[in-house]
Amino acid sequence: xxxxxxxxxxxxxxxxxxxxxxxxxxxxxxxxxxxxxxxxxxxxxxxxxxxxxxxxxxxxxxxxxxxxxxxxxxxxxxxxxxxxxxxxxxxxxxxxxxxxxxxxxxxxxxxxxxxxxxxxxxxxxxxxxxxxxxxxxxxxxxxxxxxxxxxxxxxxxxxxxxxxxxxxxxxxxxxxxxxxxxxxxxxxxxxxxxxxxxxxxxxxxxxxxxxxxxxxxxxxxxxxxxxxxxxxxxxxxxxxxxxxxxxxxxxxxxxxxxxxxxxxxxxxxxxxxxxxxxxxxxxxxxxxxxxxxxxxxxxxxxxxxxxxx
Numbered sequence: 422x423x424x425x426x427x428x429x430x431x432x433x434x435x436x437x438x439x440x441x442x443x444x445x446x447x448x449x450x451x452x453x454x455x456x457x458x459x460x461x462x463x464x465x466x467x468x469x470x471x472x473x474x475x476x477x478x479x480x481x482x483x484x485x486x487x488x489x490x491x492x493x494x495x496x497x498x499x500x501x502x503x504x505x506x507x508x509x510x511x512x513x514x515x516x517x518x519x520x521x522x523x524x525x526x527x528x529x530x531x532x533x534x535x536x537x538x539x540x541x542x543x544x545x546x547x548x549x550x551x552x553x554x555x556x557x558x559x560x561x562x563x564x565x566x567x568x569x570x571x572x573x574x575x576x577x578x579x580x581x582x583x584x585x586x587x588x589x590x591x592x593x594x595x596x597x598x599x600x601x602x603x604x605x606x607x608x609x610x611x612x613x614x615x616x617x618x619x620x621x622x623x624x625x626x627x628x629x630x631x632x633x634x635x636x637x638x639x640x641x642x643x644x645x646x647x648x649x650x651x652x653x654x655x656x657x658x659x660x661x662x663x664x665x666x667x668x669x670x671x672x673x674x675x676x677x678x679x680x681x682x683x684x685x686x687x688x689x690x691x692x693x694x695x696x697x698x699x700x701x702x703x704x705x706x707x708x709x710x711x712x713x714x715x716x717x718x719x720x721x722x723x724x725x726x727x728x729x730x
Contacts, residue, residue: 460576461667463707465561467573469585472497472545476588482538485547485593486556487579492593497547497582501536502593505559505696508532509717516644516725521694521718523563523611526603533567534601543571550578550665551658554692555700562699562715566611567603577666610702612689612714614722621650624689625682628652629701630720634693641693643720647729649691653680657697660704667704674708684709691716691723 475481476498483500485492492502508529510519524532538544544564548557557574564572575582583589617624628635628648635654637646648654659676662668668676682688688710690698695717702715716723723729 459669461670461673463704465573465703465707466576466667467545469575469577469581469587472575472582473585473587475543475545481543481545483545483547484538484560486560487547487549487553489593493591495583495589495591496593498588498590499594500547501596503536503560505556508560508563515642515694515721521721523566523606523717526605529567530601530603535596535598537597537599539599539601540569544569544573546572546574547582548574548578549580550661552580552665553578554696555657556696558700558703559696562610562703566607568607577664580665610706610714612716614718614726617689617716618727623687625686626652627682627688627690627701628654629657629690629692629697631656643693644724645729649723650728650730653682655680655701657692657701660701670708673704677705677708677710682710684711686710686712688713689716690714691719693720695719
């Protein structure tokens with residue numbers, strides 16, 4: 422595990438300033454402190470040490486996006502567990518119309534309400550980076566679209582939390598249902614199949630799957646193999662260093678630009694089902710690529726209705 426001493430100083434600064442109630446100052450000074458370090462800084466990313474400081478806080482809810490089966494073997498103390506599929510439209514099968522899209526407001530209200538995920542709490546999401554698909558990012562991406570503002574995911578994911586000594590428990594905690602209100606879904610960073618078909622040439626398309634998938638392997642019951650025409654290939658795993666932490670903003674920006682992307686481009690990220698691509702979209706946005714969209718139905722749907730190479 423890489424050295425974390427300076428990061429802990431940043432976390433202590435955040436906690437100290439947070440006690441003063443000056444939220445804007447907290448964000449500014451924390452970012453300034455972190456700016457000298459060679460690691461990722463972003464609005465929706467927190468360090469493992471920050472998460473540790475929030476365990477047991479009645480105003481913070483940990484949500485394990487790896488699901489209940491994995492939480493059986495260990496999760497953060499007090500965390501509930503869920504999976505992205507339960508937040509999405511899943512009538513029929515993968516590749517069907519609307520399968521994998523964000524639920525409509527009324528249905529998502531019920532889903533989040535049953536989990537007790539309310540807008541008045543800080544939500545810290547747990548996922549896996551190199552060892553998974555970044556399910557925490559898919560959940561964060563949906564929460565943003567549903568109007569949640571205080572949402573975070575942990576740099577390095579579950580492995581980093583364990584290595585940092587966070588308090589854990591076997592089995593997820595039982596959710597405490599609460600009332601949730603969602604007026605509408607914000608589609609500012611959502612790409613639909615219909616829009617992509619209609620205005621394909623207006624976008625730069627980024628495939629974040631593995632080399633094997635990009636080159637045509639059918640691994641997850643896709644209707645056919647291949648990739649979207651002209652898609653730029655930037656692997657999801659390329660976002661991280663060998664320990665599973667995000668590379669620095671500078672490194673990632675250079676990687677995106679070297680691949681032929683600019684901050685003025687309209688960019689669509691996709692993977693198999695909109696999970697790894699949600700992580701990539703969020704990271705790109707935090708790096709200043711503001712015109713980015715996650716294609717939530719991704720290759721499962723495109724392989725049914727679109728051309729591939």
